Amino acid sequence: MKRGDGEAAPPAAMLSVQGLSVAYGALAVVHDVSLAVREGEIVALIGANGAGKTTVLSALMGLVPATAGRIAFDGARFDGLAVERRVARGVSLVQEGRQTVPNLSVAENLRIGAYLRRDAQVGADIERIYALFPRLREREKQLAGLLSGGEQQMLAIGRALMARPRLLLLDEPSMGLAPRIIASIFDIIADIRSAGTTILLVEQNAREALALADRAYVLEHGRIVLAGTGAQVASDPAVLAAYLGGRHAA
Numbered sequence: 123m124k125r126g127d128g129e130a131a132p133p134a135a136m137l138s139v140q141g142l143s144v145a146y147g148a149l150a151v152v153h154d155v156s157l158a159v160r161e162g163e164i165v166a167l168i169g170a171n172g173a174g175k176t177t178v179l180s181a182l183m184g185l186v187p188a189t190a191g192r193i194a195f196d197g198a199r200f201d202g203l204a205v206e207r208r209v210a211r212g213v214s215l216v217q218e219g220r221q222t223v224p225n226l227s228v229a230e231n232l233r234i235g236a237y238l239r240r241d242a243q244v245g246a247d248i249e250r251i252y253a254l255f256p257r258l259r260e261r262e263k264q265l266a267g268l269l270s271g272g273e274q275q276m277l278a279i280g281r282a283l284m285a286r287p288r289l290l291l292l293d294e295p296s297m298g299l300a301p302r303i304i305a306s307i308f309d310i311i312a313d314i315r316s317a318g319t320t321i322l323l324v325e326q327n328a329r330e331a332l333a334l335a336d337r338a339y340v341l342e343h344g345r346i347v348l349a350g351t352g353a354q355v356a357s358d359p360a361v362l363a364a365y366l367g368g369r370h371a372a
């Protein structure tokens with residue numbers, strides 16, 4: 123389709139969400155959310171506690187049903203599919219709270235992430251995860267429940283990567299971690315994108331998320347109230363005041 127202004131058409135979105143609404147019983151928490159993630163991007167979804175960020179990711183993954191809206195992945199309908207079908211199509215979620223299996227080892231947790239795979243590359247991919255997270259290699263035989271918070275977050279991300287996702291959904295990967303560990307988690311997110319995985323990142327830690335993101339959306343009370351490049355959103359006066367602390371206004 124030709125555009126009147128002579129601009130090249132933007133690349134088709136890998137993930138396209140149109141008019142998504144989600145309710146828990148009678149409680150409507152996500153209202154008419156539309157967003158897009160293009161191949162190779164890091165897109166941040168920021169917002170206050172309880173804004174509905176986790177619920178959006180849960181609906182994308184099929185963990186909660188949508189009451190309205192359409193989700194397309196790679197141009198094909200995605201909503202209505204079972205969670206496993208969504209994983210098989212190339213989307214993985216790292217849930218909030220680093221949900222690893224505490225009484226299984228690091229290596230066993232990583233193998234769980236490959237449970238849908240029937241190929242012979244699983245061992246090689248575990249090596250790739252250890253290259254990305256050398257701490258996990260050191261703790262390969264240790265029970266996940268004995269890892270530090272940062273190591274558990276690395277394991278949760280590593281496990282999701284074992285499904286070889288094309289799109290990784292990350293829910294608050296920095297939550298509850300010390301500042302030094304948070305910095306390394308954000309570095310790792312950048313590395314994962316560089317290695318070819320597209321990322322939709324939910325964060326309350328808006329400053330770091332916006333610094334990393336190509337584009338960002340702000341969710342308030344279940345609605346998208348602002349969208350733009352990471353830099354545009356980071357310099358928006360309302361975002362500065364609400365999420366970044368007014369003192370950081372340039």
Ligand code: ATP
Pocket residue numbers: 146149151169170171172173174175176177178218326
């Ligand atoms: P947080 O950063 O605290 O996780 P969030 O932006 O991810 O916040 P959600 O967890 O999606 O927000 O929650 C949005 C709203 O939905 C909140 O009011 C929350 O109390 C409510 N909610 C979340 N999960 C459920 C559930 N399983 N049943 C009922 N209400 C829920």
